[in-house]
Amino acid sequence: MPRELEARRDADGRRSAPERPLVEAYDLFCHYPVATPLVQRLAQRGENRVVKAVDGVGFTIRRGETFALVGESGCGKSTIARMAVGLQRPTGGSFRFDGEEVAGRRRDGRIQIVFQDPARSLDPRWRVRRIIAEPMRASGARDRAAMRRRVDALLDMVGLTSADGDRYPHEFSGGQRQRISIARALADEPDFVVCDEPTSALDVSVQAQILNLMQDLQRRMGLTYLFISHDLAVVSQVADTVGVMYLGRLVETGPAEALFETPVHPYTRMLLSAVPSMDDARPANEGPPVRGEVASPIDPPAGCAFHPRCPMADDRCRRERPDLPVYADDRRRAAACHHAEPPAPAPPRGLARPGEA
Amino acid sequence: MSAASPLLELIDLRVEIATRHGILVPVEGVSLRIDEGEILGVVGESGAGKSMLGSAIVGLLDPGIRVAGGEIRLDGERIDGLPAAALRRIRGRRIGSIYQDPLTALDPLYPIGAQIVETIRTHLPVTADEARRRAVALLDEVGIPAPERRFACLPHELSGGMRQRVVIALALCTEPRLIIADEPTTALDVSIQAQIIDLMTRLRRERGTAFLLVSHDMGVIARAADRVAVMYSGRLAEVGPVRRVIDRPAHPYTACLMRTIPRIARRRDRLDQIEGAMPRLDAVPPGCAFHPRCPSAEARCRVDRPEPEVLPDGAGAAACWRAPGPAASVTASPAEAGAAVAARRPTVARHA
Numbered sequence: 001m002p003r004e005l006e007a008r009r010d011a012d013g014r015r016s017a018p019e020r021p022l023v024e025a026y027d028l029f030c031h032y033p034v035a036t037p038l039v040q041r042l043a044q045r046g047e048n049r050v051v052k053a054v055d056g057v058g059f060t061i062r063r064g065e066t067f068a069l070v071g072e073s074g075c076g077k078s079t080i081a082r083m084a085v086g087l088q089r090p091t092g093g094s095f096r097f098d099g100e101e102v103a104g105r106r107r108d109g110r111i112q113i114v115f116q117d118p119a120r121s122l123d124p125r126w127r128v129r130r131i132i133a134e135p136m137r138a139s140g141a142r143d144r145a146a147m148r149r150r151v152d153a154l155l156d157m158v159g160l161t162s163a164d165g166d167r168y169p170h171e172f173s174g175g176q177r178q179r180i181s182i183a184r185a186l187a188d189e190p191d192f193v194v195c196d197e198p199t200s201a202l203d204v205s206v207q208a209q210i211l212n213l214m215q216d217l218q219r220r221m222g223l224t225y226l227f228i229s230h231d232l233a234v235v236s237q238v239a240d241t242v243g244v245m246y247l248g249r250l251v252e253t254g255p256a257e258a259l260f261e262t263p264v265h266p267y268t269r270m271l272l273s274a275v276p277s278m279d280d281a282r283p284a285n286e287g288p289p290v291r292g293e294v295a296s297p298i299d300p301p302a303g304c305a306f307h308p309r310c311p312m313a314d315d316r317c318r319r320e321r322p323d324l325p326v327y328a329d330d331r332r333r334a335a336a337c338h339h340a341e342p343p344a345p346a347p348p349r350g351l352a353r354p355g356e357a
Numbered sequence: 358m359s360a361a362s363p364l365l366e367l368i369d370l371r372v373e374i375a376t377r378h379g380i381l382v383p384v385e386g387v388s389l390r391i392d393e394g395e396i397l398g399v400v401g402e403s404g405a406g407k408s409m410l411g412s413a414i415v416g417l418l419d420p421g422i423r424v425a426g427g428e429i430r431l432d433g434e435r436i437d438g439l440p441a442a443a444l445r446r447i448r449g450r451r452i453g454s455i456y457q458d459p460l461t462a463l464d465p466l467y468p469i470g471a472q473i474v475e476t477i478r479t480h481l482p483v484t485a486d487e488a489r490r491r492a493v494a495l496l497d498e499v500g501i502p503a504p505e506r507r508f509a510c511l512p513h514e515l516s517g518g519m520r521q522r523v524v525i526a527l528a529l530c531t532e533p534r535l536i537i538a539d540e541p542t543t544a545l546d547v548s549i550q551a552q553i554i555d556l557m558t559r560l561r562r563e564r565g566t567a568f569l570l571v572s573h574d575m576g577v578i579a580r581a582a583d584r585v586a587v588m589y590s591g592r593l594a595e596v597g598p599v600r601r602v603i604d605r606p607a608h609p610y611t612a613c614l615m616r617t618i619p620r621i622a623r624r625r626d627r628l629d630q631i632e633g634a635m636p637r638l639d640a641v642p643p644g645c646a647f648h649p650r651c652p653s654a655e656a657r658c659r660v661d662r663p664e665p666e667v668l669p670d671g672a673g674a675a676a677c678w679r680a681p682g683p684a685a686s687v688t689a690s691p692a693e694a695g696a697a698v699a700a701r702r703p704t705v706a707r708h709a
Contacts, residue, residue, distance in 0.1 A: 072546035173634050174403075203402035203573065203635075208617035208628040215627070230546070237619035237628060260622035274551035275621060276576035278603050290551045293516055 021060035022098055022224050023067075023084070023192060029092030030054040030079050034298060051297050053079040055248035056093070058324075061241075063191070066218070066225040068239035068256070070232060072271075072294055075245040077228045081196040084226050085113045097192060109139045109188030116197035118177035122169040128155075128180055129165035135188040154183040158213060175206035179213065186217065196228045211238055232275050236260050244268045247297055247305040250324050254333030264335040266310045304338070312339045362433050363390035364567050365414070365535055371426035372406075372413050374638075381638040383409045385591045386664065387427075391535065394565040396557070398582030398599065400575055402635055406591040407571045411537045413437075414569070415452055416444040431535070450480040453528030457540040459520035462527070463512040469523045470496070470508030473530050480531040495526040499556060518549035525556065529566070539571045554581050575618060579603060584673070587611045590635055590646035593665050595680075597673020607668055607675035610647045645677070653679055 031050040054076040061067040069077040082088035083095050086102045095102045097111055112135065115121040122131055132151045133141075141147055152162045158179040169177055178198060185193050195214070199207040215238065217223060229235050235242055239256040244265065252265040263269045274290045292309035295301050304322050307313040316338050324336040372384035384406040391397045399407045412418050414429055416439070429437040436447055448454070456462050464472055473492040477483060483491070489508075496504035499522040512520055521541065528536050538557065542550035558581055560566050572578055578585050579599055586596040587608065595608040606612040616629035633650045636642060645663055648654040657678050665674040669681055 072548065175634060204575075205402060205614060205617045205631040206634060208619075208630040209632075211619070212627050212630055231619075232547075233619040233621050236621045237624055257622065257624065271547060272621065274547045276551070276554065276574070276580035277621070278575050278579045278615070278618065279620070290548045293518055293549060294546070 019062065020099065022063040023061035023226065024096040025060070025080070025083075025093070026058050026096075027093035028054050028057045028080065028083065028090050028095060030076070030083065030088060031091045049298055052248045052300065053297060054083070054090070055300075057243075057245070057248070057250050058093075059241075059243055059250070059253065061192075061224055061226060063224055064218070064222045065240040066227050066238055067241045067243065068227040068229060068235040069243050069245055070229055070235045070271075071245035072230060074247070074294055074297060076248040076297075077230075077245050078196055081113065081194050081226065081228045084192075084194045085111050107138070109135050110190050111192045111194070112185035112188070112190040113194040113196065114178070114181050114185050114198045116200050118174065118181045118201070119169070121181060122177060122184075124169055127166055127168060128160075128172075131169070131180060132165070132184045132187050135184060139188055150187065151183075154187055157186070157217070158183045159209075173206075174202050175209060178202060178206075178210050182210075182213065182217070186221070189221075190223070192224045192226070194226045194228070197230070198227075199234060200229070200231065207234070214238070232260070232271060244271070247295065247300050249305065250336065251306065252333075252335040252337075253324070258333060264333065264340045265337050266312055266339070267306045268335075270309070304336075312337075314338075363430075364393050364395075364432065365389075365391040365569070366430040366433075367410075367414070367427065368430070369427040370410070370413065370424065370429065372409055372418065372422060373425040374422045376421075378639065382425075382641075383422075383591050383638060384413065387588075387591075387593055388665070389586055389593070389596065391567050391569060393534065394561055394567055395584070396561055396568040396570055396582045398578035398585040399569065399571045399588060400573065400578050400585055401588035402573060404590075404635055404638070405588040407573075407588050408539050409591075410588070411454075411539045411569060411571050415448050415454055415537055416441075417448070417454075446480075449476060449533070450531045451533050451535070453531070453533040453536040455521075455524050455528050455536060455538040455541045457543050459517065459524045459544070460512060462524045463520065465512055468509045468511055469515070470510075473523075473527055476527055477530045492526075492530065495530055496523070499523075499526045499529070500552070501526075517545055518552065521545060521549075521553055522556070525553070525560075529560065529564075532564070534565070535567045535569070537569045537571075540573070541570070542577060543572070543574070550577070557581055575603070575615070587614070590641055591638070592646065593674075593676055594647065595673060595675035595677075596665065597668070597675075601672045607673070607680045608647075608677045609651050609653055609679070613650075613652070655679070 030053045032053055034049045034051055057080065059067060069080060071077050079088060083090050084102065086105060089103045097105065102111070129151050132154055133147050136147055136150065151165055155162055155165055160176065160179055169180065172180065199210050202210060211234065218225060227235065227238055236256055242254065242256045242259050243250045244252045244267065246267050252259065252263070252268045259268070260272065263272055270290055295305065295308065301308050303319050304317045307317040310317065322336045322338050325334050367387055367389045370384055370387045371382065374381040374383060387410060389397065399410060401407045413424055424437045428435055431447065431451060463469065470492050473495065474485065474488045477488040477491055478485065493504045493508060496507060501507050501519060501522050515523065542553050545553065554577060557568060561568065570578065570582055582599045584597060585599045585602050587594045587602065587610065589610050594610045595602060595606065602611060603615060606615060613629065613631045617631060619628055631650050636646060642649055644659045644661055645651070648658040651658065663676045663678050665676040666680065667674045
C-alpha cells in the first residue's frame with residue numbers, strides 16, 4: 001500500500017496539474033469466513049476457511065472519469081461496488097473518497113449507487129416521486145416545494161415526465177425503471193456514482209438508451225463513475241480506464257481503448273476471444289482457446305490463480321504469484337503476469353510518457 | 358439441401374393467450390423451416406415471442422395459451438394439437454430441449470446419471486446396463502471430465518457450466534434430430550458460453566443434430582447459427598442467412614438493432630438508440646408494429662401490416678414495405694398500394 005501511495009506522489013509531482021484522484025482504493029481486501037459443516041469442522045480441526053472475495057486490489061479514479069471493473073461471476077467486482085458505497089467494510093486496505101475513508105464516513109449523499117435490477121431496488125409501494133426524493137430527505141431536505149421542483153427536473157433529465165412521478169414502479173418498463181433508479185441516484189447531486197451492472201437486465205435497444213443517458217449526465221454534471229460489468233462490449237463503450245479481475249485480484253489495467261486493442265494478460269485475451277462477435281462468422285479464435293472454469297475463491301490455485309487455464313503457464317506461474325506492477329500513473333497499462341510483454345506496440349494515445357516506468 | 362423436405366416446418370403459426378380482458382397474440386403469422394443439421398437462430402428483445410415459439414413447438418405452452426392457427430410439422434407430420442400422450446413421446450424422443458437455467462431443468466434430488474438413464478429408458482427399449490453405458494458415454498461427449506465419477510453427483514455439486522453440459526446430455530440422450538435451445542448460455546459466463554457454443558456446433562457437425570437457438574444475443578447467433586429469424590412484437594421482421602442479416606439487414610428494425618449493440622474496441626461517441634420500447638401485447642399498433650419507432654415509416658406502414666416477402670436475391674425474407682423485393686416494386690401511390698395489397702390479402706385488418 002505505501003509503495004503505491006509514494007508512486008502516486010511521484011506521479012503527481014511530475015504532472016503539470018497535480019490533482020488528487022477523487023476515488024482511491026489501496027490494497028483492498030475482503031475475506032468472508034465460510035461456515036464449514038460441523039462434522040467437517042470436527043474431523044479436520046483446521047482453521048476456519050475464508051472466501052477471498054477481494055484479495056489486494058488497488059486503483060484510482062479521477063474526477064469526471066469512468067473506471068470499469070470487468071470479470072466473470074465470483075471475481076469480486078460486486079464486492080468492490082459494495083465497499084465503494086460503504087455497504088461492505090473492507091477487511092484490509094483502504095477505500096477513500098475525496099481523501100476520506102468510505103467505511104466510517106458520514107452518509108451525505110455524495111456517493112450513490114445504481115443497481116442491476118431496478119425491479120428489486122425500487123420500493124413497489126412508493127410512488128416514483130417519493131422514491132426519487134428519498135436521498136434528499138435522508139440528507140435533511142425539508143422544503144417540500146423545492147423538492148417537488150427538483151424531482152420534476154430530475155424526471156425531465158432522465159427522459160420521464162412530471163406526471164410519471166405520481167405513478168408506481170410496476171407501471172413502468174425495465175428501461176424506464178432504470179431511469180428512475182438513475183434519477184434517484186442523482187437527486188442529492190452526488191459526485192461519485194457506482195453502477196453495478198446497470199444495463200444487464202435490459203434489452204439491447206434499451207441498454208443503448210441508458211448508456212447514452214449515463215454518458216450525457218456524466219458530461220453535464222461532471223460525474224465520476226465506478227462501472228461494474230461482465231459485458232466487455234459495454235465496458236469498451238463507457239470506460240476511460242478498465243480493470244480486469246480474476247478471482248479477487250486485478251490481472252490487468254489500462255486505458256479502455258488500448259487494453260481492448262492489445263490485451264496483454266492471457267486471461268484478458270481469453271475473455272476477449274470468448275465474447276461472440278457479430279463481426280465475423282465463426283472467426284478462427286485468435287486468442288488462446290477457452291478452457292476450464294474459474295476456480296473456487298475459497299481455495300484458489302497457488303501461484304498465479306489463472307495458471308490451470310493458462311496456455312502459457314510454466315513452473316514459475318504455479319509457484320509464484322505475479323503482482324500487478326506498481327505503476328506511477330493510473331492511466332498506464334499493467335498486467336499481473338510473469339509472461340507479460342511490456343505492452344509496447346500501441347502506447348496509450350497521448351497519455352503515457354515513454355520512458356516513465 | 359433446401360430441396361429435401363424440412364425437418365421442422367412452421368406454417369403461419371398463431372399463438373393466443375386468453376385473458377380476462379380479451380385475447381392477446383404473442384406469436385402471429387410465423388412461417389419458418391429448419392433443415393436437417395441446421396442451426397436456426399431466433400433473436401429478439403424480451404416480449405418478442407421467441408421463447409413462446411419454442412414452447413409452442415414442443416407443446417409446453419402454459420395453461421391459457423394455445424396454438425390457435427397454422428401448423429407445426431415435424432418430418433412432414435403435423436404435431437400441433439396432438440393428444441398429450443403422443444406429444445410426450447415426441448418430446449424427449451424426437452425433439453430435445455435446453456433451457457436457460459440448468460438448475461430448473463434438473464431434479465435436485467437425483468444424481469445426474471440416474472436422470473439421464475431414466476430418460477433413455479423412458480424412450481428407448483434398452484436394458485439398464487446399456488442405458489448406463491450410454492449415459493456415461495454422453496457425459497464424456499459433452500465434455501464432463503471423469504464421467505464415471507460424476508455419474509453419481511447431484512446437480513448442486515456441479516458448476517453452472519457443468520450443469521448446462523448435463524442438460525445438453527439429457528437433451529441428446531435419445532438422439533433427437535432437433536433440439537430447442539432457449540437462451541442456453543444466458544446464465545453462463547462468457548468463457549463457459551464459448552465452450553457451450555462450440556459444443557453445440559460440434560454436435561451439429563458430428564451428429565447432424567438441428568437446433569432452434571433462441572437468444573437475445575446477436576453475437577451468440579452470429580457465432581452459432583446458419584440462418585437467423587428476427588422477431589418483433591410476435592411476428593417475423595426478417596429471416597435469412599446470418600451473415601446477410603448482420604451485414605445487409607433488410608428490415609429497419611434489424612438495422613437499428615445492430616447499431617444499438619456496443620462492440621468491443623469500437624467505441625463510438627454515442628450509441629445509436631431506438632426510441633421507445635416494443636409495444637405491449639395489448640397495445641400493438643395497427644399497420645407495421647415497428648412503425649412508431651421506425652426512422653423510415655411512411656403512411657402505408659401506419660395502416661397496412663407487411664407480410665414477410667422473399668427478397669430479390671433469395672437471401673431470406675423481410676416484412677417491410679420498404680424492403681427491396683416484390684413489395685417495394687409497387688410503383689403506385691401509397692394509398693393505392695395499400696389498397697392493392699389489402700385486396701391481394703383479404704385478412705389484413707386485424708386490429709380495430
